[in-house]
Every structure is written in structure tokens, then in C-alpha cells.
Amino acid sequence: MTVSNALNGRKGVSEKKAHAIRQYAVKVGYQPDYRASSLTRRRTRMIGVCLRATPTVPWWAQLVYEVQKLLYASDFRMTLGIAPEGPKQENSFLDHFMALRCEAVLVGPLGYAYQYKALAHRLSGIPYAIGFETFSDLPIDSVSIDEFAGMQLAVRHLYEQGHRDIGHFGVPDEVFGKSELRTRHNGYLSQMKQLDLSICEQWIISEASGKMALESLLQSGEPLPTAWCTHDDNAATRLIRVLDEMGYSVPGDMSVMGFDNLNIASLIHPQLTTIGFDVHRHARAIVDQLLENVERIRNEQKRTEPVASILTPPLLIQRSSVAQIKEA
Structure with missing residues (x-):
């Protein structure tokens, strides 16, 4: 307990002894076991993200990065799985997220209803799930571009x-x-x-x-x-x-x-x-909705609102491929 208190900056250890313990930890290359500490805290602060395809489009790659950055700023960590081979591979990632005791999972984009149906059973074992798209076959919260x-x-x-x-x-x-x-x-x-x-x-x-x-x-x-x-x-x-x-x-x-x-x-x-x-606005909406519900579940509060389908509004970017003409 003395070593744990020293490494985590808690009271109960003199500053001199705590300093010596931290120096020794650096010397021997000590790394804390994140999973073990999560058992003590009774939470992992891990969020799983499962995508159906590699985010080769720059907008999607930036979105994943923005989500990770916002989660990190809130002291959460993100683990990413990319499942281009279909539901079997996707399910393996979701099982992995459950084994890691992820507090929530972000899924999609998938595009077709049958893909969401295949997810329903797996997602039932995860505290909270949110999607990049909205489908009635999978009644979970979603944040999508309009x-x-x-x-x-x-x-x-x-x-x-x-x-x-x-x-x-x-x-x-x-x-x-x-x-x-x-x-x-x-x-x-x-x-x-x-x-x-x-x-x-x-x-x-x-x-x-x-x-x-x-x-x-x-x-x-x-x-x-x-x-x-x-x-x-x-x-x-x-x-x-x-x-x-x-x-x-x-x-x-x-x-x-x-x-x-x-x-x-x-x-x-x-x-x-x-x-x-606006990719940052979109990522912010995803993370806000996700973290709000993670905390609700952690505090054992019942949900009173219906499933949320949040839409990010479009922006017009004017350049030079459109000309004005006189009305006929």
C-alpha cells in the first residue's frame, strides 16, 4: 500500500520516501498494470471503436482522430478495431471490447440494415453503444452527418x-x-x-x-x-x-x-x-453523447429519454465550379 500511495501521489507516505520510491520505479522501468488498476477503481475508462472499413477517406480518418483526442482530454482511452471482412471479424472485436471491459462502444458506419441486425446480440453485452448511423433495426443512440x-x-x-x-x-x-x-x-x-x-x-x-x-x-x-x-x-x-x-x-x-x-x-x-x-463539431457531438451516458450508467441512473438520433448540419463550401445564370 505504501508503494501504491507513493506512485499515485496519495497521502500516508512521507515526501522523502515517496520520492525515493518514484526514482526507483523509473530506474527499473516500472509500468503500472492498467487492467489491474481498473479492477481497483471498478472502471476501465476504455472506449471501443469498431469500423467496418479502413478510414481511407481523410474526413473519416480525421473524425476518428478527433474522437480519440476528445476522449483523451476527458481521461478516457480508445481502442480501435477495423473489420472489413464482415460480421464474424466485427463480432471478434466486440468480444474483445467486452473482455477489456470497455465502458462503451462506437460502431459503424455500416450502411445496411442486415449488418446492424447482426450486431444486436453482441451489443447487448456492452454497457452502452452508439452508432455513426441510424437504423431502426438497432435501437441505439446515433450521431450522423445529415x-x-x-x-x-x-x-x-x-x-x-x-x-x-x-x-x-x-x-x-x-x-x-x-x-x-x-x-x-x-x-x-x-x-x-x-x-x-x-x-x-x-x-x-x-x-x-x-x-x-x-x-x-x-x-x-x-x-x-x-x-x-x-x-x-x-x-x-x-x-x-x-x-x-x-x-x-x-x-x-x-x-x-x-x-x-x-x-x-x-x-x-x-x-x-x-x-x-464540421468534423470537430461532429466528433464533439459523438463524445458528449457517449460520455453523458457512460456517467449515467455508472451512477446507476435510469434512462428517461428516447433513443437519440443526432444530426450534424451541412456546410456550403463555395469555390468556382458553379456559375450564376439568368433565370429562364
Whole structure:
């Protein structure tokens, strides 16, 4: 007990003896056993984070770093598991988090309901879980970026610049027909309807058909949109490349809106006007919600609020790929 008190700065040991003990600990390379000390404190202050894929997109990598930084500032530690091989690998990480006695787990992004269903049993053994996305199949708190509102903002910006004929390029095939989800494509459809703008099926080009469908449209002689929303900045980059190859200038002939504010948005020509999100604000919302519930559970307080679905609002980043035109 004397050694423990000295190393932890507690009372009961003279300063001279405590100093000698600390010096000796440094000399022999003593490292405290975090797991053993957590048993004494009856808590680990460990948070598990399980991602389905490697965060290769800079925004996601920065988000994970911001979450870790905020947890560290609150004297919590983060352990990360990346499970690209699917539910089996994911479950192994969740089992590991339980073995470490993590006080909470942050999961996702997954993208499909069946993946969340597979998590339900494992997460029941963890004191608190929070997700990067919202799905009714897994009724846990979530903090996600508001992609639906982001695409609405993109359409509104084009409308405010005088555009009335607006297409959508690079739409993932799996979102078609899922009107109940707050997807980017549904945000596009919703805002077009609210502004009483015509939705032309030929101007909605999927990710799979991509270049071929766009080239066919440009060569068809049919009316063309004056502006495009795109699913993300990578799709916007591909769109601009094809338009350039076909002799169309951006934003001279057509305007292009990106989404995500990836690094490439400021590197291509013209630089992309795009939709982004405040990564620090998003991380702060995640950590605040997580720590609030960790403390609630530790204090054995019953939850009275319903499951929380917190949305981080979008930001418009204006650059040079959108031009103002006169209203027809």
C-alpha cells in the first residue's frame, strides 16, 4: 500500500520516501498494470471503436482522430478495431471490447440494415453503444452527418444561382427505390419537388452506368441540365473529366456541385463548390453523447429519454465550379 500511495501521489507516505520510491520505479522501468488498476477503481475508462472499413477517406480518418483526442482530454482511452471482412471479424472485436471491459462502444458506419441486425446480440453485452448511423433495426443512440439536408442545400444553392434544370450524377444503385431513407439522392428529389422543379429521369445517372450514360446523354441531342449535383467529390471529378472530353466547360456550359469536401475538391480545376461538415463539431457531438451516458450508467441512473438520433448540419463550401445564370 505504501508503494501504491507513493506512485499515485496519495497521502500516508512521507515526501522523502515517496520520492525515493518514484526514482526507483523509473530506474527499473516500472509500468503500472492498467487492467489491474481498473479492477481497483471498478472502471476501465476504455472506449471501443469498431469500423467496418479502413478510414481511407481523410474526413473519416480525421473524425476518428478527433474522437480519440476528445476522449483523451476527458481521461478516457480508445481502442480501435477495423473489420472489413464482415460480421464474424466485427463480432471478434466486440468480444474483445467486452473482455477489456470497455465502458462503451462506437460502431459503424455500416450502411445496411442486415449488418446492424447482426450486431444486436453482441451489443447487448456492452454497457452502452452508439452508432455513426441510424437504423431502426438497432435501437441505439446515433450521431450522423445529415446527408439528406446536405443534398437539399446543394440543390437550393444551384437554384439560387438561377439554375432550374438540375441533374444528379453518380447515384449508388442500392439507394434507388428506398424513399424512406434519408439518403443524398432522396434529399435531391425532396428539394427538387419543394422548389417545383422538373425531375428528368435521363438526368439521374447511377454510379454503375456513369460515363457511358453521360456520354450517351451528351450525344443524344436531347435537352441538357445547366447544373449537376453529384453523389460525392469523386463523382464530381469524373463528371468534369467526361464533360471536358466531350467539349463542355465547367462552369461555363454546366455547373457542378460536389459533396463531402474531400481534399480533391480544392485540387482539381475548377475547384469544386461542395457540401461539407464540421468534423470537430461532429466528433464533439459523438463524445458528449457517449460520455453523458457512460456517467449515467455508472451512477446507476435510469434512462428517461428516447433513443437519440443526432444530426450534424451541412456546410456550403463555395469555390468556382458553379456559375450564376439568368433565370429562364
